[in-house]
Each structure stands twice: as structure tokens, then as C-alpha cells.
Amino acid sequence: MNIRQNKKLKSAALHILLCLVLLLCWRAAAIAEAIETISPLSAAKLIQIEKGNPDFVILDIRTPSEFQQVHLHKAFLLDFYSKTFVDDLKQLDKNKIYLVYCRSGNRSDKALALFNRLGFTRVYSMADGINGWIRAGLPVIS
Helix, strand or coil: CCHHHHHHHHHHHHHHHHHHHHHHHHHHHHHHCEEEEECHHHHHHHHHHCCCCCCEEEEECCCHHHHHHCECCCEEECCCCCCCHHHHHHHCCCCCEEEEECCCCHHHHHHHHHHHHCCCCEEEEECCHHHHHHHCCCCCEC
């Protein structure tokens, strides 16, 4: 193998290595950004994983009376039907991780689109809402 061939081989190897690094970085970014619906059991796992993380927020988007009856531990209330709901969402830190739930999953799925449009990157909507959570036998505050 002559010097010219050796340089071409090294250049090709470097090119392949660069492509692999870029692919891995892209994949890591895709994992770090998630706007999706997850099951109540997956939500419970997420809560355990993020326990103690100040950048993790459980957001209940039901009405104040629904929240008062039953809610998840450490959940914050942000009423989906409030006239200021969108403005309230805009005030939230877009870099935090949010687990959003409602009664049955309908409102939180609609809110997911709003979160996405507003530029949030890590938002999880709990499928079947608190009703699904309760049916799964998971703990609540009542």
C-alpha cells in the first residue's frame, strides 16, 4: 500500500467515525426530547426514576374540585378549562420534565399538542388519566 492509498484509507475511516459520532449524538438528543403518551405504570416508573429531581413536575390539569377529591402525590394544579391556561403554560420552564394527567387522558392529550407547539421538550401525558392510575392500583392523595 502506498502513501496515497494510506491517506485515503485514513480519511475514509475518519469520515465513518465522524458519521457514527453524529448519529450517536442525534440519537441521544432524540432520547432526551420526548413528547408522548405513556401508560399509568410507565408514569409510576418515571416518577420513581425522577424522585428528588427538582426539574421534574407532576402537573394535574383537571379542575380545582377534581384535584381536591383525589390527586397524585406532589402534583401541581393547572386547570385546563381556565381562561389563562395557555398563558400559564407559557410561564412554565420549558427545560423541565413534565408528567401531565387529567381524569381520563382526553385533556392531557390535547395539552400535549400545546406543550409541543410552545417548545417544551420533555412532556409525558398519562394515558387514561387518574382513572387509569387508580384502576392500576397505584397510590393517590384523597
